[in-house]
Amino acid sequence: MAAPEKQNTNGPTDTSSPLKHRPDAAECRIRTCFDSATWMKKFGKTKSTDNSSKPTSGSSNVIEQSGSSSHNDCPLDKDELGRNTWGFLHTMAAYYPDNPSKNEQEDMKKMMHIFSKFYPCEYCAEDFQQSIKRDEPDTRNQYSFSQWMCRMHNEVNVKLGKAKFDCSRVNERWRDGWNDGSCD
Numbered sequence: 001m002a003a004p005e006k007q008n009t010n011g012p013t014d015t016s017s018p019l020k021h022r023p024d025a026a027e028c029r030i031r032t033c034f035d036s037a038t039w040m041k042k043f044g045k046t047k048s049t050d051n052s053s054k055p056t057s058g059s060s061n062v063i064e065q066s067g068s069s070s071h072n073d074c075p076l077d078k079d080e081l082g083r084n085t086w087g088f089l090h091t092m093a094a095y096y097p098d099n100p101s102k103n104e105q106e107d108m109k110k111m112m113h114i115f116s117k118f119y120p121c122e123y124c125a126e127d128f129q130q131s132i133k134r135d136e137p138d139t140r141n142q143y144s145f146s147q148w149m150c151r152m153h154n155e156v157n158v159k160l161g162k163a164k165f166d167c168s169r170v171n172e173r174w175r176d177g178w179n180d181g182s183c184d
Helices: 036-043 078-094 102-118 122-134 142-159 167-176
Strands: 062-065 068-071
Touching: 078 142, 078 167, 102 122, 122 142, 142 167
Parallel strands: none
Antiparallel strands: 062 068
16 A cells, blocks of 8 residues: 655655755654754754753854854754765875775775765655665775766766866865965
């Protein structure tokens, strides 16, 4: 017997991008599927407001990032998770060996496939799985792997309506620092 069809009661949903929550998908109820504002609109506060167990310090727990305010001691939302994950993946690619052994090459390919199965944003994970089926991780050397990672990130950027990154500058951004010396 087929499951009853779910109706979208949350108003219009942009389904033009596979990285937007699809109304036909099972309702995701974890933070990593939503940005913080959407999470709060959909689910509101999920914990008690008792702050007695929170650490106290003289500094504020609020940080400003990309025009939105978030607490640095709260679970990551979809956007924060994405930014942090891409930072990790690009840094890993930047420090991948120039001459990896066959075992290292295979291990990194496996890591990318395993990563795509366990990424905590389900529809993001499914999209990444499809991407790496079309374009297998190129783990021949550091340059190839960094370029592959940049292509994957740019594919996501296009789906999200963001600008593409110039992949010729990937090592400058993620390993060496900008040529203008601003990272020194």
